[in-house]
Amino acid sequence: MTLNVYNTPLKKKKAFEPLHANKVGMYACGVTVYDMCHIGHARSLIVFDVIARFLRKKGYDLTFVRNFTDIDDKIIARANSLGTSYRDVADRYIEEYRTDMDILKVRPADIEPKATDHISHIIDMVRILEEKEYAYRADDGSVYFSVSRFRGYGKLSGRRTEEMIAGARVDIEDLKRDPLDFALWKRSKEGEPWWDSPWSKGRPGWHIECSAMSTHFLGATLDIHGGGRDLIFPHHENETAQAEAALGAEFVRYWIHNGFVTIDGEKMSKSLGNFMTIRELTKDVHPEILRLLLLSRHYRSPIDFSNEAVNSARQALVRFYEMLDRVNHSPAEDRESRLEGLVGTFSRDFDEAMCDDFNTAKAIACLHDLTTEINRALDQDPKISRKDQSALKASMGEVTDIFGVFGEEPGEFLEAMKRGSVQVTGLSEQEIQGLIEERNLARKTKDFKRADEIRDTLKAKGIQLKDSPEGTAWEKI
RNA sequence: GGCGGCAUAGCCAAGUGGUAAGGCGACGGUCUGCAAAACCGUUAUUCACCGGUUCAAAUCCGGUUGCCGCCUCCA
Numbered sequence: 001m002t003l004n005v006y007n008t009p010l011k012k013k014k015a016f017e018p019l020h021a022n023k024v025g026m027y028a029c030g031v032t033v034y035d036m037c038h039i040g041h042a043r044s045l046i047v048f049d050v051i052a053r054f055l056r057k058k059g060y061d062l063t064f065v066r067n068f069t070d071i072d073d074k075i076i077a078r079a080n081s082l083g084t085s086y087r088d089v090a091d092r093y094i095e096e097y098r099t100d101m102d103i104l105k106v107r108p109a110d111i112e113p114k115a116t117d118h119i120s121h122i123i124d125m126v127r128i129l130e131e132k133e134y135a136y137r138a139d140d141g142s143v144y145f146s147v148s149r150f151r152g153y154g155k156l157s158g159r160r161t162e163e164m165i166a167g168a169r170v171d172i173e174d175l176k177r178d179p180l181d182f183a184l185w186k187r188s189k190e191g192e193p194w195w196d197s198p199w200s201k202g203r204p205g206w207h208i209e210c211s212a213m214s215t216h217f218l219g220a221t222l223d224i225h226g227g228g229r230d231l232i233f234p235h236h237e238n239e240t241a242q243a244e245a246a247l248g249a250e251f252v253r254y255w256i257h258n259g260f261v262t263i264d265g266e267k268m269s270k271s272l273g274n275f276m277t278i279r280e281l282t283k284d285v286h287p288e289i290l291r292l293l294l295l296s297r298h299y300r301s302p303i304d305f306s307n308e309a310v311n312s313a314r315q316a317l318v319r320f321y322e323m324l325d326r327v328n329h330s331p332a333e334d335r336e337s338r339l340e341g342l343v344g345t346f347s348r349d350f351d352e353a354m355c356d357d358f359n360t361a362k363a364i365a366c367l368h369d370l371t372t373e374i375n376r377a378l379d380q381d382p383k384i385s386r387k388d389q390s391a392l393k394a395s396m397g398e399v400t401d402i403f404g405v406f407g408e409e410p411g412e413f414l415e416a417m418k419r420g421s422v423q424v425t426g427l428s429e430q431e432i433q434g435l436i437e438e439r440n441l442a443r444k445t446k447d448f449k450r451a452d453e454i455r456d457t458l459k460a461k462g463i464q465l466k467d468s469p470e471g472t473a474w475e476k477i
Numbered sequence: 478g479g480c481g482g483c484a485u486a487g488c489c490a491a492g493u494g495g496u497a498a499g500g501c502g503a504c505g506g507u508c509u510g511c512a513a514a515a516c517c518g519u520u521a522u523u524c525a526c527c528g529g530u531u532c533a534a535a536u537c538c539g540g541u542u543g544c545c546g547c548c549u550c551c552a
Contacts, residue, residue, distance in 0.1 A: 011481095012493090013493095028552095029552075030552090031552075032550085032551080037552090038552090039552095040551085040552050041552050042552085043552065044552035045552080047552090048552095072550090073550080074550070074551095157480080157481085157547080157548090158480070158481070159479085159480060159481090159547095159548080160479095160480090163479050163480070163548095164479075164480090164548070206550090226552095227552060228551075228552030229482090229546075229547080229552080230546080230547070230550095230551055230552070231551080231552070232481095232547075233480090233547060233548065234547095234548080234549095235551090257552090258552070259482095259546095259552095260545095260546075260552075261552085262545085265544080265545075266545085267545080267546070267551090268552095269550085269551055269552095270550075270551065271549090271550070271551075296489085296490080296500085297489085297490070297491095298490090298491075300482095301483085301490090302482095302483085302545075302546085304489090308488080308489080308501090309489075311501090312488095312489065312500070312501055315500085315501070316500065316501090319500090322514080322515090323515095326515090353491090359491075359492095361490065361491055361499085362491055362492085362498075362499080364491095364499075364500085365490090365491065365498055365499035365500075366498095366499085367499090368498095368499055368500060369498085369499070372515095372516080375514095375515055375516065376515085376516060376517090378515085378516095379508095379515060379516050380516090443510075446510075448510060448511065451510085451511085452510095452511065452512080455511085455512070455513090456512095459512090459513095464512090464513055464514090465512080465513065466512090466513050466514060467509075467511095467512075467513075467514095468513095468514085473513095473514095474513095475513090475514090
């Protein structure tokens with residue numbers, strides 16, 4: 001199955017062909033480390049995590065780079081308000097980020113460079129831009145990129161420079177020759193961190209770090225560059241201008257941008273203050289639920305985050321795990337396979353969905369189909385052949401490798417879901433167990449009135465009983 | 478003001494020219510002492526609205542309405 005990828009500037013899907021045969025260089029914009037990550041970050045991180053996992057699964061030799069922006073105005077502001085250094089702030093939030101990624105089962109990128117470790121590469125690139133007269137030094141020792149000098153400016157975001165100038169919201173700074181120009185190097189103010197450069201004691205502009213680091217690690221042309229939609233303009237537009245002006249090569253073959261997470265239909269952002277941190281959220285929401293939720297819509301579409309959405313993802317995940325648990329507990333025998341066809345169809349459909357611009361939503365639908373089929377087969381005959389059992393496990397293992405869900409032992413997962421929710425019922429496990437025993441005694445003596453009473457009482461507290469030949473189980477509704 | 482995106486059942490949501498995936502919910506059934514789970518069946522003649530192109534349109538084109546995003550830090 002060939003992979004088709006949507007390319008932002010073309011606005012359509014195109015067969016994926018890396019520059020060098022099987023080798024793929026992918027760069028994703030990481031986070032600015034001045035605060036805790038929120039679920040908007042989580043989406044972007046998970047989307048590119050899944051893309052990276054899938055590319056590897058397809059046999060590509062991937063080098064994945066995701067940066068940390070560890071010097072910028074917000075970090076400095078944060079450091080000042082805490083009375084500490086920018087370094088302390090950056091290091092602290094890099095650690096927090098790593099903790100979040102562990103929680104979310106997001107695999108680290110191959111290379112996770114920090115801007116401040118690449119000041120010399122940044123300076124080199126700015127110097128080239130200056131030599132080629134794409135950049136100019138302002139009176140204060142800052143350096144700006146001259147947008148009007150670069151002919152292709154606007155090709156990524158589909159904007160024309162004349163229109164932007166006509167627009168009302170371009171901010172005017174005296175030091176710039178043109179309002180659209182942007183800083184490559186900023187002279188540091190008194191008390192701010194600085195690095196030596198040919199122009200002034202200062203620090204890099206925001207956009208240049210990505211151009212410099214991505215091309216440093218991956219070469220002048222990247223196969224894939226991604227990030228959130230909001231980075232298209234100006235960040236990625238500016239990155240492109242700098243990199244192409246400096247290196248004279250096409251910067252990016254495929255631009256991939258993920259949609260936002262919204263809350264009540266509004267974009268979640270720091271400035272609106274309506275964000276939810278990953279840490280806070282994963283206190284009560286299992287990380288796999290969050291992953292499944294974020295993968296349940298196509299990566300380019302917005303996702304509205306709500307309790308309802310979380311519950312729906314939880315239900316789906318539990319359904320999948322219950323099926324897996326059922327397969328694990330089915331009596332296994334040496335007998336003819338009867339699920340081989342199902343598993344094969346599933347693998348093909350899943351791959352096809354993912355090859356269609358990483359359509360995780362469609363891939364999840366395939367999982368639902370498979371689950372229904374397996375349950376149906378086990379309803380008809382609860383015995384399962386060892387062959388089928390291992391084929392299914394292998395197939396689900398592939399899904400785990402790509403989606404990062406179903407990574408837990410099903411029985412343990414279901415048990416943990418139950419246990420984690422006991423506290424909100426106001427009952428202890430012993431109390432629940434006691435009531436179940438009392439009810440089963442009542443059932444034996446055909447005192448169904450008392451039995452139903454107990455069941456309804458537990459249900460009112462959020463506990464659903466499930467009778468089966470093996471006994472009575474319960475779960476949190 | 479400029480640029481762009483989206484609009485599919487009660488809800489969530491796939492689907493970019495070939496006759497509407499999937500999930501949740503609801504209803505009916507099998508199972509069960511009764512439930513729950515699981516399974517079976519029903520739940521959009523129709524894809525915001527109006528026109529056009531085509532043998533064929535949710536999909537392409539033009540217009541209208543509504544929502545959202547970017548143009549300022551943003552995943």
